[in-house]
Amino acid sequence: MGLIVLLAVGVPLLLLGGCAAVVMVVFSDAGSSRESVVTEADSPNMVLPSSGPASGPLAVEDGTAQQEPAQQQPTEPPAQQEQPTAAVGGTITLAGRDPGLQMAVTVNQVVNPASPAQDFMKPKTGNKVVAVQVTLSNVGQAVYNDSPTNGAMLIDGEGQQYRSTYFDVREGQSYGGISTINTGDTRKGMIVYEVPEGAKLAKFQFGLNSGFAQQKGEWTLG
Template sequence: MPRSRRAGRLRGSLLALAFLAPALSGAATGGSGETISLTGNDPGERLDVTLTRVVDPADPAGQDPTGSDRFVATRFRLENTGTAVYEDSPAPAAHLLDTNGRRFTGDDAPTTAGPALPETVTLDPGGTAEGFVTFRLPRDADPAAVQFALDAGRADDVGHWSLPLT
């Protein structure tokens, strides 16, 4: 099974393995501030994605932080390095994996960590955007990795960062 040797990139059926067993994907990880170039499903779609910060726990803005869940906020920097306009929803494109193999999809819930990425981001070639994607997970969950893919998370090219950021 062919696979890219570039750190931080998973392809094809390796993606399924990463969701089922995050520990197996250790060789395909990025570190703090590492930029991973990702392609989408359409011609000219290319985005450089950088996971710049993780806030755990992140207090929900305007809400009582008590309860059985907690928020984890991840800050991404997106740069359109392709030839096509990037228009996508970053929150469903991001996933957090915990040490038990559970997968949590991002949302754009506001937290005190900082401004969220908009529900829809539109970037001309060369354009950039930066902001947080939030994950709601059980208080006892231990985050292990964050993943990001274009096309609302459905592209084959997936960026993968191990946590905690080092």
């Protein structure tokens, strides 16, 4: 009967990837032959890197998770309001900056040239006086309290614009300073300009809040 001996002396344990290699030597009873059986270590476990970035929360040093920032959608700029237009005799309803402020504005007539009310008040040499008669009706819920002449501009055929002057004219009563118009009430007056004698009147523009309101009305004069 053969004797199987496990040699503990001179046979080291080989630690490869956490597994031991065991060498066993088998002797036959005749002593003339021997066989050795070698058990090889298992292949070490290998960890391959990921082929791409991991999805999900971002890891930070303190072990907490940080959510990826959400992508912001591009915002479109607000659409510009169209500028309402009309001819002489037409009415345009304009909104002001104050909540509930709405005025129906009518250009009644254009006097070109107009006559200064005082003989000692005359335009400069080469200029003339023109007047635009405007009616303001409060159709909103807020009180109108402003100077109508501040938001009124006259534009000629070359694109030059003019602010109102202090002239009074014989053809009608001018707006005098501040006008306070309650809901349902109306005011009418002349807005007077001094322009070159050869100027061709083209447009009249009007805006509430002394012209600072976003919406403007435009009347074609020619």
